[in-house]
Amino acid sequence: MTPALLRVEELVAGYGKPVVGPVSLTLEPGEVVGLWGANGSGKSTLLNAIAEQADILSGRIRRAPALTLAYQAQHPVRLATLPLTGAEFLRYADASSTGMPAALQRGLRRRIDRLSGGEYQLLCVWAALAGHAELVLLDEPTNNLDPERETLLVEMLAPGRAAPGVAVRATRARRAVLVVSHTRAFLERVCSRVIEITGC
Numbered sequence: 269m270t271p272a273l274l275r276v277e278e279l280v281a282g283y284g285k286p287v288v289g290p291v292s293l294t295l296e297p298g299e300v301v302g303l304w305g306a307n308g309s310g311k312s313t314l315l316n317a318i319a320e321q322a323d324i325l326s327g328r329i330r331r332a333p334a335l336t337l338a339y340q341a342q343h344p345v346r347l348a349t350l351p352l353t354g355a356e357f358l359r360y361a362d363a364s365s366t367g368m369p370a371a372l373q374r375g376l377r378r379r380i381d382r383l384s385g386g387e388y389q390l391l392c393v394w395a396a397l398a399g400h401a402e403l404v405l406l407d408e409p410t411n412n413l414d415p416e417r418e419t420l421l422v423e424m425l426a427p428g429r430a431a432p433g434v435a436v437r438a439t440r441a442r443r444a445v446l447v448v449s450h451t452r453a454f455l456e457r458v459c460s461r462v463i464e465i466t467g468c
């Protein structure tokens with residue numbers, strides 16, 4: 269049996285005081301699992317706890333030994349001025365551009381501080397998925413995306429599920445992805461399971 273990458277057991281997490289939980293989930297290699305819930309229910313806090321950026325108040329998180337993690341926050345940081353091309357950005361993330369959709373490749377030669385919000389958002393998600401992390405945490409990855417770019421995102425996360433003619437592969441077989449969204453329909457398109465998150 270393949271060992272789980274992540275086990276969250278009866279976890280209550282927060283910032284000094286409880287915000288989310290108790291929640292339990294297991295993430296196996298290759299899975300794409302959704303976390304869905306209302307604004308303020310604690311979805312980001314759960315990701316923060318997994319990334320050791322929020323307090324574990326009870327329960328526990330078990331990670332596979334030496335688990336590598338990429339965390340795409342809800343509002344990806346972007347400096348106002350940063351003379352770095354998309355290709356250099358991917359190089360710093362140690363991520364390949366192989367299989368990248370043409371619409372994204374156009375950004376490889378452009379400075380990242382001159383990309384649109386949606387273009388930058390998708391480049392960041394690609395960097396997380398095409399890098400070496402075994403567990404990828406994505407918080408509201410549809411932010412700033414128009415329907416066409418959202419379809420590319422679906423194909424990046426779940427190859428074969430988007431519109432005919434879109435063929436993108438950024439997801440590796442062993443990689444697991446935990447995706448936060450308050451849009452249930454998006455999660456249903458990309459996830460094998462969707463877990464509802466409720467606050468404390």
Ligand SMILES: Nc1ncnc2c1ncn2[C@@H]1O[C@H](COP(=O)(O)OP(=O)(O)OP(=O)(O)O)[C@@H](O)[C@H]1O
Pocket residue numbers: 283287305306307308309310311312313314342450
């Ligand atoms: N750093 C922090 N310190 C204290 N409280 C916080 C902190 N970050 C978030 N919270 C609180 O935790 C609660 C849950 O916030 P969180 O961002 O986890 O919810 P969410 O489900 O991701 O919300 P949304 O869908 O609006 O992004 C909120 O009441 C928020 O004010």
